[in-house]
Amino acid sequence: MEYEDRRVDVLIATRSIPLVNGRGQTAKSILDARSEPRGSCLLWQGPPDRDGYGRVKLQGQDYLVHRVAYTIERGEITAGYTIDHTCRDHACINVDHLEVVTLQENQRRRGRSTTTHCPNGHLWADDNIRPIRRASGLVDKFCRACSREQARERRRRAA
DSSP states (O other): OBOOOSSSSSBSSSSOOOOOOOTTTTTHHHHHHHHHTTTOOOOOEOOOOOOSBBBBEEEEEEHHHHHHHHHHOOOOOOOOOOEEEEETTTTOOOOEEHHHHHHHHHHHHHSSSSSBOOOOOOOGGGGGGGEEOOTTTTTEEEEHHHHHHHHHHHHHOOO
8 A cells, every 4th residue: 555645756655656547548558648858758638736746547546646657667666765857847757757765856856946035035044944744754944034023923913
């Protein structure tokens, strides 16, 4: 049985990904029909989930399309590992852009973002980052300056 976090494709236990859907179509033919090359990426054209990942239904179960693509081309993904999009596009299913890594490595790479400032313009510096560990194991970063401003505003409204 597979236990899957909706934000990342973390597997605690694994099940084999079926390579045929309930109507006899192969997973490869489904991916080929619903993907389109763009630059060096091969982008899934089906509807994305809330996090931008494509999903496909095979034998009544939802699967992340990049995991299906990787399994077709390279084989099963070892339990406890996740897939990292080296191109940083969650819709990409080009297996040359997918790498099997540990969750910790995937999060470390995720933190190596190209953004240098928060959405409100504050610099992402070590003294301005407040890490928050989610129940899923993900670590998000929050801007301390924004948090202080929000707290000041809440206190002002309460007074």
